[in-house]
Amino acid sequence: MTRIRLTAQERHAQLVAAAVSAFAKGGYAGTTTDQVARLAGVSQPYVIRLFGSKQELFLATVGHAADRVRQIWLAAAAKNPTLHGLGMAYKELLAERDLLVVLLHGYAAAADPALGEAVRRCYGELYLLVRELTGASAEEARDFFASGMLITVLGAMQVLGPDAVAPQPWMTDLLGTLPYGKQNP
């Protein structure tokens, strides 16, 4: 069996992608570095060697998720620089639902001082970005992020998104009112 060698950069990126998926289920403490390693097809010690520690792997993962959200919002703002324009992008974000969920796991893990500081910084940057891109007022931005958080949590609960469970009455009731268009086919 011939091994495929990648550059450290490529492997790094591949591992972060795997980590997004793994940490999205499981969260920080509930996911092993071995699970991430297997997803990417490398050995567990190599993951540690590339990232130094599990914590730094998680930080890189959360940072990447925030970057992707930024990218998607920037692209959306290029077409329609309003909150509604960015809101429509939640369709794309829910398609890559793990991005949102891994961010949520970051927020939830903020009790750890090292993680907390990084995660608050990410969130603050996203908040400021939205206000810059759209010129929204603080109130409008707050409502936007509140809706986003609800969507994120519903995604984590598998009420919304690719692997949603069979809908209950209250779910259809709640989801029917979601702004920015319906999400599920």
Place this chain on the structure above:
Amino acid sequence: MTRIRLTAQERHAQLVAAAVSAFAKGGYAGTTTDQVARLAGVSQPYVIRLFGSKQELFLATVGHAADRVRQIWLAAAAKNPTLHGLGMAYKELLAERDLLVVLLHGYAAAADPALGEAVRRCYGELYLLVRELTGASAEEARDFFASGMLITVLGAMQVLGPDAVAPQPWMTDLLGTLPYGKQNP
């Protein structure tokens, strides 16, 4: 040293209270049954004996948090059966911030099938309760829960609540717009 013996019921309640505090930091996977045990002043194996497993302890904890939220909302609705009335109760909920945060950790752990089903049921019940108590429309209820989720996550991130970190500019900006009154002294 004389040991204080409680009835199993009393110890059960005390352990759930300790578990709320412990799981609020740390989450499901990030908290050990020994941490909960020490908080309550008993041995770790006894916690397992009383609850059967860590998972059942967590489920009992989430269930208790949901019950407390229900109680607080019921009391609030008795005075003012509107969304604004319930919203004002977020002040009390933030005072017992761990309640909200432990619920959040429940939502985040919903990828585990056993936990997920229970957690979705809790959330659905709370949603229906709010609509019953207030007669709010689906849209109004959705906005209410979206705001609540934002408050919860900000609590978990220590942007809001008892142990909030030193505020950043974006935080004061965002918090200044929170509905239902200012939260911090």
Place this chain on the structure above:
DNA sequence: CAAAGTTGTTATCCACTGATAACTAAGTAC
């Protein structure tokens, strides 16, 4: 008070997990 039930403890186990060390093999430069 003896027997039975309740409330706990200590001792112990085993699986798991992050991390380290030492080694291997594939490119790359000269």
Place this chain on the structure above:
DNA sequence: GTACTTAGTTATCAGTGGATAACAACTTTG
């Protein structure tokens, strides 16, 4: 082709955490 660097492995370890079992102490009942 030989020396060097880069990408990866296997072997291993030390600590931890949930769970089980056996025992101890207190309370109640007859």
